[in-house]
Amino acid sequence: MFTGFMTNTWIVATLVAIAAGMVGFFVVLRRAAFAAHVLPLGAFPGAAAASLLGVSELAGIVVFSGLGVLGISQLQRWDRREVATALWLAVALALGTLFLSMTSEYAQGVYALLFGEVLGVSSRDLGAVAVLSAITIAMTALLFRPLLLDSLSPELAEAAGAASRSLELAFLAVLALATAMALPVVGALMVFSLMVGPASAARLLTDRPRLALALTIMLSLATVWGSIALSYLSDWPVGFFVGALAGLAYAAGRLGVARQGR
Numbered sequence: 001m002f003t004g005f006m007t008n009t010w011i012v013a014t015l016v017a018i019a020a021g022m023v024g025f026f027v028v029l030r031r032a033a034f035a036a037h038v039l040p041l042g043a044f045p046g047a048a049a050a051s052l053l054g055v056s057e058l059a060g061i062v063v064f065s066g067l068g069v070l071g072i073s074q075l076q077r078w079d080r081r082e083v084a085t086a087l088w089l090a091v092a093l094a095l096g097t098l099f100l101s102m103t104s105e106y107a108q109g110v111y112a113l114l115f116g117e118v119l120g121v122s123s124r125d126l127g128a129v130a131v132l133s134a135i136t137i138a139m140t141a142l143l144f145r146p147l148l149l150d151s152l153s154p155e156l157a158e159a160a161g162a163a164s165r166s167l168e169l170a171f172l173a174v175l176a177l178a179t180a181m182a183l184p185v186v187g188a189l190m191v192f193s194l195m196v197g198p199a200s201a202a203r204l205l206t207d208r209p210r211l212a213l214a215l216t217i218m219l220s221l222a223t224v225w226g227s228i229a230l231s232y233l234s235d236w237p238v239g240f241f242v243g244a245l246a247g248l249a250y251a252a253g254r255l256g257v258a259r260q261g262r
Contacts, residue, residue, distance in 0.1 A: 006232070008121040013224040015133040016182045017194060021220035022140040023178045024195035025213045026171060028203055029151045035072065035172065036195045038085050039179045040188035042068045042092035047183075048099035058128055061183055065176035068092065073169050121185050132181035139174050147171060148209055190242045194220050197246020204253035219249050 027036045043064045050060025068088055075084030121129075149156055150167045158164060182191040198219035202212045227241035 008123065008126050009228060010225075012121045012126050012129050012185055013228055014221065015129055016186055016191065017220040017224040018217055019133040019136040019140075019178050020182060020191055020194035021198055021217035022137060022213065023175055024199035024220070025202070025216045026140070026147055026151060027175065027195050028199040029148070030171065032081075032171070032175070033196050034082055035085050036175060037192050038072075038089045038092075039065060039068050039172075039176055040183055040191055042089055043176075043179055043183055044188065045092050045096035045099055048096055052099060052102055058180065062180045064092065065180045066173075069169065069172040069176045072172060073165075076168070125185055129181055129185060132177060136174060136178045136181060139170075139177070143167070143170055143174065144213075187239060190239045193239075193243045193246045194223065197243075197249055198223060201249040201253035204250070204257050223249065 024036070027033055043061045046060035046062070046064025046067075047057045048060070049064075050057045053060075071088040071091065072081075072084050075087055078084075146167055147170075150164055154164045178195075179188075179191065182194075186194075199212075199216045201219055202215035205215055206212050223242055223245045226245055227238050230236070230241045231238040
């Protein structure tokens with residue numbers, strides 16, 4: 001379980017869990033779960049386009065993640081956030097359908113982008129994930145205080161000199177970077193589960209932001225480590241265990257709240 005090709009699996013899963021946990025804390029706090037679901041799904045046409053052009057799949061994902069940020073940000077000026085996010089998803093899926101219709105060799109690649117290939121991570125993938133995860137973690141740490149203030153009270157953030165529109169764009173950029181980092185190796189459904197499940201559970205357990213962030217990262221790590229171990233022992237998909245354990249973490253947090261009567 002801890003030798004050979006599994007070494008890369010443990011390392012990359014740990015990096016993804018830390019980055020996804022940090023970003024997921026703000027996904028839940030800012031009520032941006034829909035955007036966290038849409039950006040990974042909206043990035044897969046970039047991988048399909050990269051395959052057609054013969055360039056790096058990661059480059060296509062990064063480009064389309066960036067386009068998603070710009071598209072959602074621009075559309076938000078004319079409509080509500082959830083409407084803008086849904087419109088970008090519709091456009092991205094339409095482009096993805098077009099690109100996939102131009103090739104018959106990308107079906108397995110689409111499956112991997114949805115469900116991940118965390119048990120088959122190469123050394124090249126590991127290096128790219130390490131760099132992108134370091135950037136994601138650094139950006140999230142740098143933006144922690146202004147994002148926290150804007151999430152809790154946009155009026156106070158404005159009074160402190162932080163523009164809400166700029167912070168929203170910065171948050172979407174960090175979310176897109178985390179998506180681009182995790183999508184090729186863990187898949188859209190797994191990274192979405194990691195961003196929402198642990199953070200939702202942590203928010204139920206404490207109202208102290210720094211403690212909630214630490215709990216989110218710990219729960220995210222426990223989720224991916226437990227999922228890999230269970231998948232290795234049972235030969236069931238890693239994504240199933242990630243979703244199941246993330247859901248159980250939230251259920252446990254909700255049960256704890258109910259028992260405390262708050």
